[in-house]
Amino acid sequence: MGSEHLSARPGFVRNSMEATMKPVLQLSPMTCQRIREIDQVAMEQFQMPGIVLMENAGRGAAECIHQITPDGNVLILCGKGNNGGDGFTIARHLQLAGREVTILAMATTNELQGDAAIQAKIAEAAGIQIQVIGETDETELLSAADVIVDGLLGTGAKPPLRGRYAKVVEAANASSAIRIALDIPTGMNGDTGETGEATFRADYTLTFAAPKVGFEKSNATRFTGEVHVISIGVPLKLLRQFSS
Numbered sequence: 142m143g144s145e146h147l148s149a150r151p152g153f154v155r156n157s158m159e160a161t162m163k164p165v166l167q168l169s170p171m172t173c174q175r176i177r178e179i180d181q182v183a184m185e186q187f188q189m190p191g192i193v194l195m196e197n198a199g200r201g202a203a204e205c206i207h208q209i210t211p212d213g214n215v216l217i218l219c220g221k222g223n224n225g226g227d228g229f230t231i232a233r234h235l236q237l238a239g240r241e242v243t244i245l246a247m248a249t250t251n252e253l254q255g256d257a258a259i260q261a262k263i264a265e266a267a268g269i270q271i272q273v274i275g276e277t278d279e280t281e282l283l284s285a286a287d288v289i290v291d292g293l294l295g296t297g298a299k300p301p302l303r304g305r306y307a308k309v310v311e312a313a314n315a316s317s318a319i320r321i322a323l324d325i326p327t328g329m330n331g332d333t334g335e336t337g338e339a340t341f342r343a344d345y346t347l348t349f350a351a352p353k354v355g356f357e358k359s360n361a362t363r364f365t366g367e368v369h370v371i372s373i374g375v376p377l378k379l380l381r382q383f384s385s
């Protein structure tokens with residue numbers, strides 16, 4: 142029996158957020174440095190390669206994006222670091238769910254390093270459309286998007302934005318698309334909540350592992366929008382080590 146008949150069967154659990162498991166332990170807000178310590182402990186003490194953390198982050202974020210915006214084309218802005226790597230990962234999972242996905246990358250794949258480079262190569266092999274800034278009409282891409290995902294900068298960046306990042310963020314803010322930030326709205330300091338003149342104004346922020354302390358600062362919600370915490374799949378024992 143083809144899968145298309147499965148959903149007709151009464152009691153069939155459709156793929157939805159309800160079907161996605163949530164950690165039993167929610168971590169309190171943390172600094173970016175503390176979050177990076179979670180990565181380090183996961184890799185060094187729990188033998189979890191970084192690419193596994195990124196795959197978990199990307200898949201969890203993709204499921205949430207598909208739940209928040211069940212249809213419409215998605216433009217994913219990918220920076221040069223692992224925040225961008227999350228974006229490449231998300232693109233594959235949204236494509237798998239049948240969504241129309243385009244990536245606007247701030248660098249070519251061979252300029253990327255580490256886990257981000259791996260995810261970008263997988264996305265390329267998967268045939269996902271990747272446009273590189275400066276080699277495409279980004280204004281056209283941004284104005285045509287129904288959903289814009291901000292995978293430009295995360296915990297590894299400190300404002301003010303350098304180079305073309307500010308222009309892309311301002312063009313995204315001017316669009317009528319639903320805006321979803323990955324981890325931290327680009328342009329915001331995750332520790333202080335301070336925002337520069339160009340800060341991604343998100344309707345939703347999907348933040349990894351734990352909320353960032355900066356999100357609690359005044360007027361931060363103007364840029365984070367509704368915050369959802371996305372699990373990166375580290376063991377409960379590790380979460381317990383980091384829960385205050």
Ligand SMILES: NC(=O)C1=CN([C@@H]2O[C@H](COP(=O)(O)OP(=O)(O)OC[C@H]3O[C@@H](n4cnc5c(N)ncnc54)[C@H](O)[C@@H]3O)[C@@H](O)[C@H]2O)[C@H](O)CC1
Nearest residue numbers: 195221222223224294295296297298299301302303324349
């Ligand atoms: N444990 C977790 O939560 C996990 C988080 N993941 C994701 O990884 C990013 C952090 O990645 P990292 O490579 O350390 O840094 P970024 O991608 O945020 O940025 C680095 C990148 O940006 C350039 N840069 C720095 N400052 C600026 C600036 N002011 N203007 C322009 N460009 C800047 C810098 O040169 C680098 O190229 C985290 O946020 C999560 O999204 C993992 O995927 C999973 C585990």
Ligand SMILES: [K+]
Nearest residue numbers: 291294323325
């Ligand atoms: K971001």
